[in-house]
Amino acid sequence: MRRMKMAVPVVLAAATLLAGCRTSEPAAEQAPPPPVVQDQKLSADGLFPFGKGDMADISADGRAELDSFAAILLAGAPFDIVHIIGHSDRIGSAKANLALSTRRARSVRDYLVQQGVPAERISAVGRGSVEPVVECADMARDALIECLAPNRRVEIRVVPAR
Template sequence: MNAMKLAVPALLATATLLTACQTPAPAPEPAPPPPVVQNQKLSTDGLFAFGKSEIAADGVEGRTQLDAFAADLLAGPPFEIVHVIGHSDRIGSADANVALSTRRANSVRDYLVEKGVPADRITAVGRGSVEPVVECEDQDRDALIACLAPNRRVEIRVVPAGG
């Protein structure tokens, strides 16, 4: 019986030491943060004449922005895809606005390809007037065109590699 009384504390001490010496399992790797999507908004008034989809020859400011964007994109970290999204104001029919915003997105995509961005890494889509950034009350045409200018834009979203 005395041997039993001595054996129990010895077994408990051994079990405690063995438990304390065990290396804990490594913590699971944390999930990588979601990719940061780089966004660029360009006013179409700086690139296109009102109601047009060809990049204007006199659109120096817009071309300068696109040139800088393409250079930064090509010099920066790898990217998965570049989404070019055209938007229009509400002037005109919905179908015409979708077509115009699509042609403008395609023009920007083509310009970026000319600057060396791989064509297979660029998508282009037009959304028409469904995502306005400003609302304007009805007013004379010139004032309405000026008020709605922020809605006439092209957004470029870059998804980094691995995203």
């Protein structure tokens, strides 16, 4: 009986030690949060030749930039809508500039849709030359085209999901 009384504390101590040595389940690795998609301002001159705006006109560099953006958009944080806004410079008539900026915005939208971005989540509008980011004095045509380049752009604004 005396041996049994001594054995009980030893068994309890051994059980406690063994329980402390038990391996626990490995912590589940948490996936990193999806990247936040940033709004983009793309140079229209980098996407399209001067005065052009159809999807077939998108340059190789422009396609690479849009491919990268589409991949980030699709892998990133959920979004409600993507607004694509085309802009032009002031060279030409207001009607022609509005049409060109609209074609550029729609071409970018169509390209992103081809990359898998849901069409129902993309809006595309042209604003023509009414929202310039630079003002340039009158100068020779080539110099004016170069000076007004920042105005020729496509802005992509992403509205995150709520």
